[in-house]
Amino acid sequence: xxxxxxxxxxxxxxxxxxxxxxxxxxxxxxxxxxxxxxxxxxxxxxxxxxxxxxxxxxxxxxxxxxxxxxxxxxxxxxxxxxxxxxxxxxxxxxxxxxxxxxxxxxxxxxxxxxxxxxxxxxxxxxxxxxxxxxxxxxxxxxxxxxxxxxxxxxxxxxxxxxxxxxxxxxxxxxxxxxxxxxxxxxxxxxxxxxxxxxxxxxxxxxxxxxxxxxxxxxxxxxxxxxx
Numbered sequence: 001x002x003x004x005x006x007x008x009x010x011x012x013x014x015x016x017x018x019x020x021x022x023x024x025x026x027x028x029x030x031x032x033x034x035x036x037x038x039x040x041x042x043x044x045x046x047x048x049x050x051x052x053x054x055x056x057x058x059x060x061x062x063x064x065x066x067x068x069x070x071x072x073x074x075x076x077x078x079x080x081x082x083x084x085x086x087x088x089x090x091x092x093x094x095x096x097x098x099x100x101x102x103x104x105x106x107x108x109x110x111x112x113x114x115x116x117x118x119x120x121x122x123x124x125x126x127x128x129x130x131x132x133x134x135x136x137x138x139x140x141x142x143x144x145x146x147x148x149x150x151x152x153x154x155x156x157x158x159x160x161x162x163x164x165x166x167x168x169x170x171x172x173x174x175x176x177x178x179x180x181x182x183x184x185x186x187x188x189x190x191x192x193x194x195x196x197x198x199x200x201x202x203x204x205x206x207x208x209x210x211x212x213x214x215x216x217x218x219x220x221x222x223x224x225x226x227x
Contacts, residue, residue: 010140010142010145012195013069013141013146014142014145014146015149015195016192016196017146017149017150017153018149018150018153019188019191019192019195020150020153021061021149021150021151021152021153021154021157022153022154022156022157022188023157023185023188023189023192023207024157025057025061025153025155025156025157025158026158026161026181026185026211027185027211028053028057028158028214029053029054029057029157029161029162030160030161030177030178030181030211030214030215031214031215031217032049032052032053032218033049033050033053033162033165033177034161034165034174034177034215035218035219035221035222036049036050036222037165037173037174037177037222038219038220038221038223038226039222039223039225039226041170043170046165047162047166050158050161050162050165050166051162053158054154054155054158054162055155057154057155058150058151058154058158061150061151062147062148062151062154064150065143065146065147065149065150066143066144066146066147067143069141069143069146069147070143072141076133076135076137076140079132079133080125080129080137083128083132083133084125086128087124087125087128091124095117095120097128097131098116098120098127098128098131099112099113101131102115102116125137157184157188160180160184161180161181164177164180165177174219178212181211181215182208182212185204185207185208185210185211186204186207186208188207189203189205189207190203190204192207
């Protein structure tokens with residue numbers, strides 16, 4: 001039996017999980033290593049803290065994506081079950097609902113009726129689910145794919161702050177890490193905006209601000225315990 005290919009929507013969802021996983025890996029581990037670096041100059045301690053944070057975050061992100069997508073998928077399946085029952089018991093009501101949704105988009109009532117009739121004849125369940133719930137019943141995102149994407153992307157993102165903080169000279173490691181992390185966050189912010197079709201500059205600045213805030217707070221906490 002041929003394996004079903006992923007749709008564009010499914011691929012975008014997996015890419016979203018990958019970008020957000022990498023983004024969280026960068027911010028989370030950067031905050032950890034900056035905080036430890038502010039408290040001690042011991043490179044071994046800094047590296048171990050970063051590796052521990054990367055491992056914990058990887059598992060957390062993986063399970064979080066799996067639970068989140070599984071919950072969404074269960075809700076969508078229940079919506080489909082409910083809609084099948086409505087179609088069998090109140091077909092005309094659902095037909096009118098779809099037509100009304102088209103008319104609300106300033107489509108001529110006659111054209112809206114014609115479009116509804118054609119769609120309901122071809123795929124009544126898909127037409128009503130799309131209009132009532134806003135998703136395509138053929139485009140379920142795999143919780144396993146989302147979990148695996150996060151499982152890989154989180155530690156990948158966490159490599160950057162760990163390399164920056166351990167490879168830079170002791171006197172400059174904090175600033176070097178902050179600069180490297182900010183550049184990476186601007187890139188992931190841009191990619192997230194492209195996938196979400198939102199304002200790219202705003203997304204990049206928001207991402208950078210979140211990273212600066214995280215690193216700033218952990219730096220101050222590290223300074224309190226500096227020795």
